Amino acid sequence: MENIRRHAPFWTSILAGIALWEIAGRSTSKAFMVPLSETLVRLWQLVSGGQFITQLIDSTILFLSGFVLALVVGMPLGLLLARVRVLRIGIEPYIMILYATPMVALIPFILSLMGFGFAPKVLVVFLFAVFPVLYNTVEGARSIKPELIEVAKSYRSSEWALWREVMLPYTLPYTMTGVRQAIGRALVGMVAAEFFLSSTGLGQLIMGASQNFDTAGVFASILVIGLIGVGLMRLGLKIEQHFARWRN
Amino acid sequence: MNASLTVGAARSGVALSDRLRTTFMPRLLTGFVILLAWEIVVRAFAPAYVAKPTTVIMAIPRVIADPAFLRATGTTLAAVAEGLAIALIFGTIIGLLMGRSPMFERGIRHYVNGFYAVPMIVVLPLFSLWFGYSGATRIATIIFAAIFSIIINVADGARSVPREYMEVARSFRSGRLSTLVGIVLPSSMPYLLAGIRLAAGRALIGAVVAEFFISVGGLGYYILYNSRSYHHNEAFVGVLLLAAFGVGFELLVTWATQRFMPWYRRDEKAS
Numbered sequence: 296m297e298n299i300r301r302h303a304p305f306w307t308s309i310l311a312g313i314a315l316w317e318i319a320g321r322s323t324s325k326a327f328m329v330p331l332s333e334t335l336v337r338l339w340q341l342v343s344g345g346q347f348i349t350q351l352i353d354s355t356i357l358f359l360s361g362f363v364l365a366l367v368v369g370m371p372l373g374l375l376l377a378r379v380r381v382l383r384i385g386i387e388p389y390i391m392i393l394y395a396t397p398m399v400a401l402i403p404f405i406l407s408l409m410g411f412g413f414a415p416k417v418l419v420v421f422l423f424a425v426f427p428v429l430y431n432t433v434e435g436a437r438s439i440k441p442e443l444i445e446v447a448k449s450y451r452s453s454e455w456a457l458w459r460e461v462m463l464p465y466t467l468p469y470t471m472t473g474v475r476q477a478i479g480r481a482l483v484g485m486v487a488a489e490f491f492l493s494s495t496g497l498g499q500l501i502m503g504a505s506q507n508f509d510t511a512g513v514f515a516s517i518l519v520i521g522l523i524g525v526g527l528m529r530l531g532l533k534i535e536q537h538f539a540r541w542r543n
Numbered sequence: 544m545n546a547s548l549t550v551g552a553a554r555s556g557v558a559l560s561d562r563l564r565t566t567f568m569p570r571l572l573t574g575f576v577i578l579l580a581w582e583i584v585v586r587a588f589a590p591a592y593v594a595k596p597t598t599v600i601m602a603i604p605r606v607i608a609d610p611a612f613l614r615a616t617g618t619t620l621a622a623v624a625e626g627l628a629i630a631l632i633f634g635t636i637i638g639l640l641m642g643r644s645p646m647f648e649r650g651i652r653h654y655v656n657g658f659y660a661v662p663m664i665v666v667l668p669l670f671s672l673w674f675g676y677s678g679a680t681r682i683a684t685i686i687f688a689a690i691f692s693i694i695i696n697v698a699d700g701a702r703s704v705p706r707e708y709m710e711v712a713r714s715f716r717s718g719r720l721s722t723l724v725g726i727v728l729p730s731s732m733p734y735l736l737a738g739i740r741l742a743a744g745r746a747l748i749g750a751v752v753a754e755f756f757i758s759v760g761g762l763g764y765y766i767l768y769n770s771r772s773y774h775h776n777e778a779f780v781g782v783l784l785l786a787a788f789g790v791g792f793e794l795l796v797t798w799a800t801q802r803f804m805p806w807y808r809r810d811e812k813a814s
Contacts, residue, residue: 385573395789403770505668
């Protein structure tokens, strides 16, 4: 009973949204909007057609390759910058600039230099995802009071102990904020790469549907990518909150 | 913290030269190393049309004097400003209502968070279907990219208005609207600024992506067109300008927060 009362507003608003979508879809032209029921039918056709699943897998591989690469490069580099102060001060402004630069603007260059393979697309996802990780890790490094390191050193702390007791606990929560941002950006990068470089995956699904004026297909693919986005965002928040307990 | 310490210390001449040595020199040196590495790698391995620092710098005067470039920049900036303004007005209204009305908040929270999580780029095919291959699609994309981060931040701000403020307003029998405009809005200003900072970055990305997708004239299309015709240096000047806008806006909002709301410590709300 308690459970029902707690979740009632959520389900009411979801049901209202579904009803609104259905009514809006039925009362406008098919070319503009499709009711939810038709969208779901179309989605089922796409799934049972088999091609949807392979496109989903293609996109997942692209996303993971770029994202994992961004973590593998961004986290150690960020931590190195956190430890070596001169390096951090030197590179900091450039990381901030690249963090604020719209990376989409580089896609035409990547296209003309690297062509239509898999590697340029991974590069796009990587570029979208790596700077939030770096930027936030450096921000975390800045939050470490220099006195902490000085005290640790004056007590002849070993390098390993310094990392375990000071560096990691202070910077990782910030890094995880970066990881959450990177998840969202990598998803945008994935779709951008699939739109503007060689067309594959879920991006190709949307493009194909829109070129064939298959509005139901467009809605179905947006629904799927939207739900993936929401799910990944949740995951990112979980990760961030897990590490946020270290922050004080 | 670091910054305020150094600013305070910079008043004395000795500290200034100290700061020059420990901060500016490493930065200058790093910048030089990055440019040098880029120049060498491109000269050694890439075809002649690929952008490298020396040729990009030489292209700058030519590009800036080019009316087509100025027109493209003006168009994109105007679209971003228009879209941001619309997103700001409606986003603030919706955010204030969400922050102060639990019913309204529960009703639309999942949709706001949901749309915020949707990668903005996927709506482009739909928007181009709705609004055609025109500037309207670009404006719609900019609004979609910007509005949800404003709503989320303003709602956070409106929720965190100190209870005493609201009690004072009530005991003076302030009306709902005047409380909202006179107390809740100013009190959530720092959050609003944080939201604008995020929204501006996303709006810029939205504009460029829309121009790529529907080939409507603007800075993004200028970059696309020039890089396709192997004018990489010219195109890269466009990228530099975009980066300058991104960084400039970030700095402007940080400065405004520190200048007008010095009591507020920026935290990473919904970023």
